[in-house]
Amino acid sequence: MGTEKPIIIVISRMISSFDVFDTCIVRKCGAPRNFFDILSLRAFVEKVEEWDRQEFIVERTHAERSLWERNPYYTLKDIWDSFSWEHSSLKSVSELFNLEQELEREMLLPVLEMCEKVNDCRKRGDRIIFVSDMYLSSVFIMELLRKHGFYQDGDSIYVSCECKAAKHDGSLFRHITEKAGVS
Numbered sequence: 001m002g003t004e005k006p007i008i009i010v011i012s013r014m015i016s017s018f019d020v021f022d023t024c025i026v027r028k029c030g031a032p033r034n035f036f037d038i039l040s041l042r043a044f045v046e047k048v049e050e051w052d053r054q055e056f057i058v059e060r061t062h063a064e065r066s067l068w069e070r071n072p073y074y075t076l077k078d079i080w081d082s083f084s085w086e087h088s089s090l091k092s093v094s095e096l097f098n099l100e101q102e103l104e105r106e107m108l109l110p111v112l113e114m115c116e117k118v119n120d121c122r123k124r125g126d127r128i129i130f131v132s133d134m135y136l137s138s139v140f141i142m143e144l145l146r147k148h149g150f151y152q153d154g155d156s157i158y159v160s161c162e163c164k165a166a167k168h169d170g171s172l173f174r175h176i177t178e179k180a181g182v183s
Helices: 030-041 050-070 076-082 093-107 114-121 138-147 173-181
Strands: 016-019 025-027 108-110 126-131 156-159
Touching: 016 114, 025 030, 030 050, 030 093, 050 076, 076 093, 076 173, 093 114, 093 138, 114 126, 126 138, 126 173, 138 156, 156 173
Parallel strands: 016 126, 126 156
Antiparallel strands: 025 108
């Protein structure tokens, strides 16, 4: 009885990674310009001239671009903290920050084929990782992925603004392989 050797079974799980935006979830309004147009319709407490809406879009876009030049790992909060355009009918910065998140929740739809693909990978025992070059937080993105049937407990999510790494130069993937313990 005491001479039995323990049986050790090593199961090698694959890792399947999925980009979040434009792969798993998409904006039903299409291009970012359309998203900002809708945001501008809701950014003011009363009706404003078209010129004011267009200027709001330019300034929101400028706030993001100027951050990118200084630090490509900015967050949505950073964008709104750097937004300095003023208008008497414009909502407060904190309201605009919340409004943009609400609009993301409203505009994002799942790509059903990808949801099936993620679940197929999960069924075969793959470890699921979601990756995004984005200014939205991992908690926010996780909420969206969970809402649309993608994210489950045990999955991982890596977002460039939190990892201080990006997909375009490969640093985000190096960060993921290090954190996930794979070569």
